[in-house]
Amino acid sequence: MPTHVDQVMQLLCRVAQEKEMRAAIKHSREGASLAFVGAFVGGLLEGPPGIAIGGVLGGLLGAWVASGQFKPVPQIIMELPPAKQQKLYNEVIAIIRNFDWTDMVQLTALVMGNSDLKFLLTSAVEKFFIRELRAQMKYGK
Template sequence: MPVNINDVMQLFCHLCEKKGMKAAIKHSGRGALVVGATAFVGGLMGGPPGVAVGGAVGGLLGAWMSAGQFKPVAQILLELPPAEQQKLYDEAIGILRCLDWTDIVQLTALVMGNARLQHELIAVLRNYFTNELRADIQCGE
């Protein structure tokens, strides 16, 4: 049976929800901008010591801004553009191709009943989120 991209995304979403997976997208560019801006302002106001103080304050502010911004992985998956969903699909299809299933319910049951398949699919998600989205992943299990 041809595997539908939407079916694979639904499977990933179900797996993520069962595992309680959340991701925080790193905003290193925004943090660097805050550090640079506060260091600049500190330098204008206090000279060389102001640069140091401004950089330290900016670093703390940047860390505070990005703390606690975890979103459910399933939500992020559904918001991905089609080209990004295709990348995930291409990775997952190598794992799912050997399965014999007729609909998404049966596919989900097959995967949820097999710990090895779950582990392999979660590894695909972790790899994608870490390398492509530069995100930190947390599991609620």
């Protein structure tokens, strides 16, 4: 049966919620910008020693920003741009296409009742998040 991207995203949200998956998206570009700004401002204010001090302080602040904050994976999935959702959808369909199901209700029951299938989908989401979003993953509270 043909499925819609949003239906599969809802299924992934349900699996991720059950596993209490959280992810932190790294913001390395913003972190590097803060290190640069710190060095630049330090150099303007104090010359060469200010560059070093500003670079260190900006680098520390940048590292903190780049570490990201952990958010629930279901929230991130629903906020993904359509192109990323489509890519995740394609990966998930490759896993579930060989199983016997006729609609999303039956597929959801199949997934939620099968720990191996649930594991496969959880792994697919985790790999996608690490590869495509450069995310750090955590499970549980």
